Amino acid sequence: MESRMLLLIRHLLLLFLCFTYSLERSNSTGVFRVQRKFSGQRQSIADLRAHDVRRHDRILLGSGAVDLPLGGLGLPTATGLYYAQIGIGNPSKSYYVQVDTGSDILWVNCITCRFCPKKSDLGIELTLYDPKTSVSGSVVSCKGSFCSSTYGGDIPGCSTDMPCEYKVQYGDGSSTSGFFTSDSLQYDQVSGDHQTKAANSTIIFGCGTQQSGDLGSSSEALDGILGFGQSNTSMLSQLASAGKVRKIFAHCLDTINGGGIFAIGNVVQPKVKTTPLVQDTSHYNVILKSIEVGGSSSKLQTDTFQTGDMKTIIDSGTTLAYLPEELFKPLMNKIFSYQPDLNFQTIQNFLCFQFFGSIEDAFPKITFIFEDSLELLIYPRDYFFENGDSIWCTGFQNSALQSRDGKDIFLLGDLVLSNKLVVYDLENQVIGWTDYNCSSSIKIEDDKTGAMYTVDAQNISSARSLDIKGMFITLVLLLQMTCIMLIIIFY
Numbered sequence: 001m002e003s004r005m006l007l008l009i010r011h012l013l014l015l016f017l018c019f020t021y022s023l024e025r026s027n028s029t030g031v032f033r034v035q036r037k038f039s040g041q042r043q044s045i046a047d048l049r050a051h052d053v054r055r056h057d058r059i060l061l062g063s064g065a066v067d068l069p070l071g072g073l074g075l076p077t078a079t080g081l082y083y084a085q086i087g088i089g090n091p092s093k094s095y096y097v098q099v100d101t102g103s104d105i106l107w108v109n110c111i112t113c114r115f116c117p118k119k120s121d122l123g124i125e126l127t128l129y130d131p132k133t134s135v136s137g138s139v140v141s142c143k144g145s146f147c148s149s150t151y152g153g154d155i156p157g158c159s160t161d162m163p164c165e166y167k168v169q170y171g172d173g174s175s176t177s178g179f180f181t182s183d184s185l186q187y188d189q190v191s192g193d194h195q196t197k198a199a200n201s202t203i204i205f206g207c208g209t210q211q212s213g214d215l216g217s218s219s220e221a222l223d224g225i226l227g228f229g230q231s232n233t234s235m236l237s238q239l240a241s242a243g244k245v246r247k248i249f250a251h252c253l254d255t256i257n258g259g260g261i262f263a264i265g266n267v268v269q270p271k272v273k274t275t276p277l278v279q280d281t282s283h284y285n286v287i288l289k290s291i292e293v294g295g296s297s298s299k300l301q302t303d304t305f306q307t308g309d310m311k312t313i314i315d316s317g318t319t320l321a322y323l324p325e326e327l328f329k330p331l332m333n334k335i336f337s338y339q340p341d342l343n344f345q346t347i348q349n350f351l352c353f354q355f356f357g358s359i360e361d362a363f364p365k366i367t368f369i370f371e372d373s374l375e376l377l378i379y380p381r382d383y384f385f386e387n388g389d390s391i392w393c394t395g396f397q398n399s400a401l402q403s404r405d406g407k408d409i410f411l412l413g414d415l416v417l418s419n420k421l422v423v424y425d426l427e428n429q430v431i432g433w434t435d436y437n438c439s440s441s442i443k444i445e446d447d448k449t450g451a452m453y454t455v456d457a458q459n460i461s462s463a464r465s466l467d468i469k470g471m472f473i474t475l476v477l478l479l480q481m482t483c484i485m486l487i488i489i490f491y
């Protein structure tokens with residue numbers, strides 16, 4: 001268990017290394033940064049027009065909504081992650097992939113991967129992808145336009161028979177590398193109330209030949225990771241540019257029944273208030289303006305908000321929430337001032353205490369207020385998690401304790417994103433949310449007919465259930481924060 005804590009510490013350290021690395025423009029051979037579409041400046045009128053033309057094309061084609069069946073449970077004492085089921089290949093096989101709004105490509109473990117996990121303690125059956133056994137599968141050449149646009153130019157030393165390679169480094173220090181393949185993706189297109197029909201589209205994704213770090217271990221193994229980032233390489237961008245979907249998606253991660261809702265399309269119910277996405281950042285960043293503890297009259301007093309914008313990363317691939325020290329300390333002091341007589345104990349570096357009453361009554365609600373007055377309401381059951389009988393531990397983490405250099409990281413993961421409908425409207429570059437029952441349903445608009453269809457929550461069940469009691473905190477390991485950098489390896 002101690003080594004797990006070391007791993008937890010490593011996460012943030014590497015996250016930071018990734019950040020700094022992607023900030024400086026490196027010229028070193030073979031390292032490319034994935035270019036963002038509107039990097040640097042605001043979009044030009046020509047870009048807007050191009051956007052409109054694409055939008056019209058899409059309307060003519062009639063883009064539909066997509067329902068991704070979801071499973072998993074984001075609690076630190078449970079699986080600590082959420083995964084979706086997709087089909088790849090012809091004939092199609094099922095793959096279970098972690099949904100991660102913090103990274104940019106879809107990849108699955110490849111048949112040629114020697115040390116990939118063969119079984120998973122999550123109780124799901126793992127499948128290795130083999131482009132040769134799929135009639136629609138093919139390896140993407142490094143000469144192709146996908147490769148050159150991903151890496152911003154021709155690939156040195158490339159010849160037609162060589163594959164387009166990739167390497168992704170995640171914030172927790174794990175990494176994956178392999179080559180891009182093209183194949184048919186099968187997904188559930190929403191076709192009516194509570195109804196879907198099978199649909200498919202050709203997409204390019206990674207065939208992972210080498211995984212390191214936690215990705216190589218079987219304890220929480222999945223078939224791969226489905227990055228829901230904004231870059232052109234993501235599944236969402238590819239489906240959108242093929243005119244199949246709009247660039248809007250939503251998730252509702254359920255900590256009560258597991259699973260929840262993960263859908264692509266224009267959510268019309270519930271309506272959510274939104275806040276602008278910060279432009280030209282590699283993650284989904286929004287701006288925090290203030291924090292209230294226990295009601296609107298009690299703003300948290302810190303210098304943080306005087307010194308400028310507080311960028312906050314929204315990341316479904318991370319289990320907990322990480323706050324910069326200058327926010328963490330006053331916030332925790334304020335929270336615990338509600339119960340001054342607690343006896344604290346440290347369990348695997350988590351700050352814990354025994355409490356017999358109702359924590360909902362005993363502790364304050366916290367409100368994070370973002371630009372354009374969008375509020376994120378966090379209940380005691382969200383920032384504390386129960387670990388055994390009447391022992392409660394704190395889910396908020398001090399970024400500074402993870403690593404000295406990562407002290408300013410402010411990242412909100414499943415801990416606070418759960419039990420809310422979170423909508424990412426990339427067409428309008430906003431993100432929004434509202435408290436929601438993630439075991440219920442939402443309504444999505446069908447572009448073609450204008451009809452509104454009900455999409456239900458799902459909980460993909462695993463073959464066997466987890467021994468939750470014995471799994472305390474192992475799961476924090478699966479923090480899949482991100483580094484958007486793709487590194488190409490030369491021969």
Ligand SMILES: *[C@@H]1O[C@H](CO)[C@@H](O)[C@H](O)[C@H]1NC(C)=O
Pocket residue numbers: 025026027
């Ligand atoms: C990158 O290359 C350009 C021109 O080739 C040079 O001006 C610049 O200093 C280099 N930057 C780094 C970080 O090496």
Ligand SMILES: *[C@@H]1O[C@H](CO)[C@@H](O)[C@H](O)[C@H]1NC(C)=O
Pocket residue numbers: 089090092136184186199200
């Ligand atoms: C993809 O969908 C088309 C119809 O839209 C169907 O004819 C084809 O068989 C499907 N392909 C696969 C691989 O499922």
Ligand SMILES: *[C@@H]1O[C@H](CO)[C@@H](O)[C@H](O)[C@H]1NC(C)=O
Pocket residue numbers: 035036037149150232241
């Ligand atoms: C991303 O895709 C769009 C539309 O397909 C294209 O206009 C743009 O140049 C691409 N961006 C990069 C960095 O390749």
Ligand SMILES: *[C@@H]1O[C@H](CO)[C@@H](O)[C@H](O)[C@H]1NC(C)=O
Pocket residue numbers: 437438439440441
């Ligand atoms: C959430 O929705 C489900 C399905 O509609 C319902 O069974 C359940 O009672 C709801 N939970 C709450 C707390 O309202």
Ligand SMILES: *[C@@H]1O[C@H](CO)[C@@H](O)[C@H](O)[C@H]1NC(C)=O
Pocket residue numbers: 071072257258259459460461462465
């Ligand atoms: C959801 O799935 C998990 C395991 O995958 C299971 O433990 C749980 O009981 C399921 N919940 C419901 C409401 O079916």
